[in-house]
Amino acid sequence: MNPRTIDVQQFLDDHRFSAFQWAILVLCFFVVAVDGLDTAAMGFIAPSLVSEWSVTKAALAPVMSAALFGLAIGALTAGPLADKYGRKKVIVASALIFGLASLSSAACWSLWSLTGFRFLTGLGLGAAMPNTVTLMSEYAPRGRRALLSTLMFCGFTLGSASSGFVASHIIPAYGWRSLLVVGGVLPIILVVFLAIILPESVRFLVCKGAPADRVAKILRRICAKTDFTNIAFTVPEDIGAQSESSIKALFRHDNTTGTLLLWITYFMGLVVVYLLTGWLPTLMKEAGVPMAQAAVVTGMFMFGSTFGTVLMGWLMDRINNHLVMGVSYAAAALCVVAIGIHPGEVALLRVLVFAAGFAMGAQTSMVILAAQFYQTQYRATGVSWMLGIGRFGGILGASMGGVLMTLGWDFRTIFFGLAVPAVLAAVAIGLKGIYYAHRPTALPVGPATVAELEMH
Template sequence: MKNAERSVDVQAFIDSQRFSPFQWAILVLCFLVVAADGFDTAAVGFIAPSLVLEWGVTRASLGPVMSAALVGLGIGAVAAGPCADRVGRKTVLVLSVFFFGAWSFAAAHASSIESLTVLRFFTGLGLGAAMPNAVTLMSEYAPARIRAVVVNAMFCGFSCGLAIGGVASAWLIPHFGWPGVLVAGGVGPIVLTVLLILLLPESVQFMVARQGADARIARILRRIAPLGRFDGCRFVSAESQASRKGQSAPGLVLSSRYRFGTLMLWLAYFMGLLIYYLLTNWLPTLFRDTGFTGQNAALMTSLFPLGGVLGNLCVGWVMDRFNGGRVIAFTYVLVAALVLLVGRGVGHQIWLGALIFVTGTVVTSAVTSMSALAASFYPTRGRATGVAWMLGVGRIGGVAGALVGAALMSMGWQFGAVFGLLAVPALIAALGLYVMTKRAMREEPTQDEAGATVAAQLGH
């Protein structure tokens, strides 16, 4: 009994340590998961022209194929969160990566629009389950002082996956045809699954919440701090104790304590993805309608995602130093101001190009940073569910963005009017996050919630 009573709070311990090589390895693995997610999410867009030529179908007939993965993404995200909060982040992450890799590989052998649509739906289920669990696991291994920038750095993998997909497709399709892209999108995740099984640890916070894994927790913490001495220690987590009341993860996310914040996160993420997907899908058409050539329209559109990596890191860095909710709310206000400016800058190509680049940077970083905010908002018991459900609801915003864009185009809306309208969802997102943060900061911590108050989770 000499050391049996010594307790170690695992999150406080992680917060007190430098970011170790072991945590860098976790970041790299999660980055690769998100990169594979980005590659496979965009795969159909890369192969669509080849499908039209080889199968003799119209572009319109590819609509179900394009949307099937998005539908699967939403369902996969909603289902995976509660599973991860019950059986573990690593387990669900490994299964989901293998799942979307296997179905992508199977899709390479599709012989009709119908079969490809079904296989892309199943691929989407795995893709939707992977992202929220990568976010949750990474956030639980990142020290609080740098959590937002670490999670946002992990999210840069999505942009890298998109870029790699474009480059790889340009080489694979001429040599192996369109199936080569889907084979690459299947083999990569399957190989990555082996690395995840061998190298990725389970979340120590999850293991504390489940209890009975002190020896495993000690081995993991020694990899973060090799000089640490944990013999006979009992591992605890203040936020896990605060949220351990027999409540299910979905029940916690929708409880009176978290319900308002949950709805505001959903609202803000929905609006953010509505803006992002409307612009990424319809910018080329909008530029063509204003008199740009096809080449210049493509060039202007390519400026939109270029600044995403830098924006993610910058906003994450600021979130780690100031109130995260207010930082993202201010970022959405910047989005509103920028889309209004873009709508007025059509006549000046250099000025317009600069505005498109900055707007893309700010929109991308606002949307990406929402995952870091959600991971900080929920306690361990409901974190995977909370993050996953926000991402799932956000996918509906992405679909809505594409549909709203199509409706505006059919009504003959012009460039400036479309961009002016986008200021509305940006301001709605900003208002939702501001109200959420203000309400959270007013709440007084109760004794049993000392380690997991919403006010502490949203800011510093």
């Protein structure tokens, strides 16, 4: 007797979003939240390092960018590993790595030791983020994929924003090392829950030819009433493409243009994010604003980004994704210019920085756009390589602040210049939308791909 077939994506679409899927979302949310907290930490630690270790701002550039180099390398390597060995294994391992490395950073004794530990922290951070996004997108129904993935990814912006508020309370009381201790303990605790509760992606398991019983065991946690007797599972893609190199696939099947434009957009967006969040506290302190207030103003960027990201996720399930992104990046450019015009007005800066973060919610939503663009067999690679290449934009932004200040650039000039990469991001994502407007997909068409392709 021939087995019945179940398309796992259609199964997810036909059933309500279960408590089990909510648990996946919450766990991934906490992974990216501690990721965001730790990533933003150096921006709040930098002023204390300048005072305690008597170093120049330019000397902090390697420390500020070390984790970003690690993030880039971690992302570039983790995607292919996750497409080969599974999303869960990479997520658990990466959370453990960045937790232990962050704790080690708190015990460092010099700029170079801190630089080394921050690089190791970045390796773990860079591996975690793209795979949580990939896993969540592969457990979400099509019609709610952008919104649910965006809600999960809001953990990053909330974690980054929380870093500012936590820093403003614990650094004055316990010193800068305390923030790194918090950023190390939380992911280590989280690893236990990830190992026990988090499942592997069912789409990944089907693509890898896992036993039907293993897939059925996971899907029963979504709908226990379904009869999985004599079942064969399929995905809405051509599984035969899985033997292809996941990295090469990013530049085949008409993917090349989309891949490059995704990279450019994310790169430019991170220049904005990391220069603003990494150096705004120091810039404001030099303008005479107390450090506690500067940290709160900077935290408003990430809170704004959280609300903006949720709205964009909602819009992306309803209207053209590229239009949403393009308009958001253009609005961010205007907000950055407005910030530059009002360097010392703390109350107004809170509003403007919140608005800039709201508009830059597009940056967070880019991972959703990438996850929808690529096929299951190389989705983790596509998302992680966009994040990895983009991290070099973060490195540039994190390094530029100290260099530009050393060259004598003032608050206004720096923020006027920061509008340029925001405009370039808007142009790049707009061009991607135009290029693929009359191309239904960049993916190889398999026998069951039509419904999936309509989502692109």
